[in-house]
Amino acid sequence: MVKIYSHRGLNRLAPENTMAAFRLAYEAKIEWIETDVDILGDATPVILHDSTLDRTTDAQGSMYALSRGDLAGISAGAKFQPRVGSAPDYSHEAIPLLDELVAWLSDTGMKCNLELKSNEAGGDMSLRLIDAVVERIAEVPREQLLISSFNPVLLYLLHQRLPLLEVACLFTKDNLWPDAVSICELVGAKTIHPEDSSLTPSIVSRLKAAGLQINVWTVNSVHRARELQSWGVDGVFTDIADELKTALE
Numbered sequence: 001m002v003k004i005y006s007h008r009g010l011n012r013l014a015p016e017n018t019m020a021a022f023r024l025a026y027e028a029k030i031e032w033i034e035t036d037v038d039i040l041g042d043a044t045p046v047i048l049h050d051s052t053l054d055r056t057t058d059a060q061g062s063m064y065a066l067s068r069g070d071l072a073g074i075s076a077g078a079k080f081q082p083r084v085g086s087a088p089d090y091s092h093e094a095i096p097l098l099d100e101l102v103a104w105l106s107d108t109g110m111k112c113n114l115e116l117k118s119n120e121a122g123g124d125m126s127l128r129l130i131d132a133v134v135e136r137i138a139e140v141p142r143e144q145l146l147i148s149s150f151n152p153v154l155l156y157l158l159h160q161r162l163p164l165l166e167v168a169c170l171f172t173k174d175n176l177w178p179d180a181v182s183i184c185e186l187v188g189a190k191t192i193h194p195e196d197s198s199l200t201p202s203i204v205s206r207l208k209a210a211g212l213q214i215n216v217w218t219v220n221s222v223h224r225a226r227e228l229q230s231w232g233v234d235g236v237f238t239d240i241a242d243e244l245k246t247a248l249e
Contacts, residue, residue: 013082041067169191
């Protein structure tokens with residue numbers, strides 16, 4: 001069976017990239033979660049997809065303008081509207097610290113694909129992001145972690161620091177060019193994460209022939225997951241991890 005990665009946790013049932021969403025994935029016996037890491041202005045690493053707060057929290061503006069002390073006044077769940085049924089009041093949910101996630105991974109044994117965001121605050125902040133992540137994840141068993149990024153430079157630099165850690169290069173349908181294999185080789189990635197849209201059996205065959213593991217994002221159809229599995233894809237990122245797990249087992 002393909003590996004199932006719960007995209008930003010079970011984000012239909014709880015606010016994306018919150019500990020509540022991760023806990024629901026764990027309770028549903030999903031083996032892997034996927035989430036995102038970037039740093040605040042004071043270099044505190046946090047779990048947040050966007051570089052701005054507007055879409056997922058009750059605050060506004062750039063995350064790079066914040067420090068750790070500002071997080072106490074921000075809700076990561078106040079805007080949440082469940083896409084399935086009803087949900088508890090998640091207004092108390094905070095933006096998680098990477099420290100909090102790492103401690104939870106240690107307690108539960110959950111596996112995590114951690115996406116290193118392509119930091120938008122400049123080269124120096126990007127290097128501070130790598131420093132912060134390396135420091136926090138250094139003691140996590142490597143079988144519990146997969147680090148991915150759309151930014152091959154950041155991924156390469158992180159992999160140089162932690163060469164035994166598995167890393168994966170992310171690609172959109174618009175930049176999955178023939179040099180994708182070369183980029184993975186130069187970064188040290190044995191895994192590639194292509195976008196589902198426009199993926200074909202021939203592309204999958206080419207990537208598999210290069211010896212790459214293939215995890216596809218974002219697959220929210222049981223039929224499509226089965227089709228990708230028949231092509232030889234190794235895993236899928238999905239917003240319906242609980243449904244896919246039941247359907248594919």
